[in-house]
Amino acid sequence: MVGHGDLIPLPVSYEEREGVFHFGAETFIVAPPELLREAGALAAWLSSVDGVGKVSAVQAGVAPAPSGEKTSTSAPTGVPGAGACRGCSVIHLSLVQDAGRGARRGPRAPEAYELEIAPAGIEIRGTDAAGVVRGAASLWQLALAQGGNVGAALVRDEPRFRWRGIMLDCARNFFRVEFIEKVLDLTALHKLNVFHWHLTDDQAWRLEIPSKPELTERGAFRRDLRYRIDQWKGGYYSREDVARIIDYARARHILVVPEIELPGHSTALLASHPEFSCLGAQDPSVRFEPEDRYGIFEDIVCGGNERVLSFFDEVLGQVCAMFPGDYVHMGGDEAPKGRWLTCPVCRQKMAMLGMRRADGEYEPEHLQAWFMERLAEMLAQRGKRMIGWDEVVEGGIGKDTVVMCWRSSEQGKRAAKLGYDVVMCPQQACYLDHKHLDVPEEPGQLGVCTVKDSYMFEPIPEGLSAAERRHILGGQANLWSELLYFGRQAEYMLFPRLCALSEVFWSARRKRDFEDFCARLGAHERRLGALDLLYYKGKLSK
Numbered sequence: 001m002v003g004h005g006d007l008i009p010l011p012v013s014y015e016e017r018e019g020v021f022h023f024g025a026e027t028f029i030v031a032p033p034e035l036l037r038e039a040g041a042l043a044a045w046l047s048s049v050d051g052v053g054k055v056s057a058v059q060a061g062v063a064p065a066p067s068g069e070k071t072s073t074s075a076p077t078g079v080p081g082a083g084a085c086r087g088c089s090v091i092h093l094s095l096v097q098d099a100g101r102g103a104r105r106g107p108r109a110p111e112a113y114e115l116e117i118a119p120a121g122i123e124i125r126g127t128d129a130a131g132v133v134r135g136a137a138s139l140w141q142l143a144l145a146q147g148g149n150v151g152a153a154l155v156r157d158e159p160r161f162r163w164r165g166i167m168l169d170c171a172r173n174f175f176r177v178e179f180i181e182k183v184l185d186l187t188a189l190h191k192l193n194v195f196h197w198h199l200t201d202d203q204a205w206r207l208e209i210p211s212k213p214e215l216t217e218r219g220a221f222r223r224d225l226r227y228r229i230d231q232w233k234g235g236y237y238s239r240e241d242v243a244r245i246i247d248y249a250r251a252r253h254i255l256v257v258p259e260i261e262l263p264g265h266s267t268a269l270l271a272s273h274p275e276f277s278c279l280g281a282q283d284p285s286v287r288f289e290p291e292d293r294y295g296i297f298e299d300i301v302c303g304g305n306e307r308v309l310s311f312f313d314e315v316l317g318q319v320c321a322m323f324p325g326d327y328v329h330m331g332g333d334e335a336p337k338g339r340w341l342t343c344p345v346c347r348q349k350m351a352m353l354g355m356r357r358a359d360g361e362y363e364p365e366h367l368q369a370w371f372m373e374r375l376a377e378m379l380a381q382r383g384k385r386m387i388g389w390d391e392v393v394e395g396g397i398g399k400d401t402v403v404m405c406w407r408s409s410e411q412g413k414r415a416a417k418l419g420y421d422v423v424m425c426p427q428q429a430c431y432l433d434h435k436h437l438d439v440p441e442e443p444g445q446l447g448v449c450t451v452k453d454s455y456m457f458e459p460i461p462e463g464l465s466a467a468e469r470r471h472i473l474g475g476q477a478n479l480w481s482e483l484l485y486f487g488r489q490a491e492y493m494l495f496p497r498l499c500a501l502s503e504v505f506w507s508a509r510r511k512r513d514f515e516d517f518c519a520r521l522g523a524h525e526r527r528l529g530a531l532d533l534l535y536y537k538g539k540l541s542k
């Protein structure tokens, strides 16, 4: 019988079977050595579900030692549950790269999985370790909705897009490491696989750079001007915090992408290095404070200054050492060029690089592209690829840069046609700091984005050729935090729009149906409730 177990995102197929799997007093997740980390993540998820008893991860071939019973000598192999212990239940994790060619039809695509729930036990088979974790997330969802008795089923599933991201702005508001770990679990619950960590902005520099302690000393704390309270607020992430987040994300197969914003949105950097601004390079008395206001500020990093670039060569060396992933986001958006047009250093650089039109006008967009390209080279030397917001296309940056499209889908379409790889996160559907509904009492800023607006978003724009469509890597939900002071508020803005976007990024386009999504959302809200999340409960469309 075909069903869907109220899973969000909707799986490729879900076949209901006879019977029920009962979580016993104790459950063992049996995994080969290469999947023990993933088994640990699933154990942590399941043990906090009501109705599921104790859950622990054990290595295959090593007999589990159930509480209060003698250690069994026979290892649990083959049939789940066999030889383990009385009253115990067993979940097997395995990799099945060649399953497609074997007797049993199995998953083949990256992150694909099969989840087989039978009364005798559960099996999660993935094409890779990430696939096992995606299957584990489905099991977590079913257990959250059904408790200790999960209906038998066979789920076969794989993602539509390879980039399924969530961005959390930790510069405007400082979120504690514990909250970020919670966000990573929710990211995994919805089968998203990228955590874009916005670490620097006008309001703060949050990342500890070992050789440049002044960046966080001056840049991580700001005076509260909004409430006129004479106190400093803020915080930063130490190297240990970063390592902890990366470890946590790794077990959940989530790529962590740090963002160091340049040349705009850099007031907090200028607070410790005013000489990096166009004005400060000329006048040593110029000073900046991390902003407690929001918007776009005139003073940005001086684009023609070689000292800025050599400083960032060192900073990025340390960023690349801290973050093992292949990508670093360098911002590149909302950088007003007024200062560059009058700055002697910027003007000299533009003249030298031939960035003047026939009528003598300078071309600061090209200076920005040149500046960003230098950063991209620093990253490439360290084996990393640069990501930039869609403005970076304007000055003609190199094609290896990944473009994160935020202003509108049209920008993403343009970039894909030019040959850039693109991550789609247009504000109209993917900016979760917007209001859920156009009523005065709803929190949010800069626009309205209903759950339906998010759900109806299609990441692949009309009018692209097959080759151009392949440049669309996927999509991302972005949560800016100008108006968020607590994790609770962040949860309210994220849900249930993040659920809608997870389906946009994971599920097949032809299977997406808003009515059907709304019907499943009822069960899914019970999951959100069980996880003690604050979420929006009002109208889902205009």
Ligand SMILES: [Zn+2]
Residues within 6 Å of the ligand: 277, 278, 301, 302, 303, 304, 305, 339, 340, 343, 344, 345, 346, 347
């Ligand atoms: Zn300048």
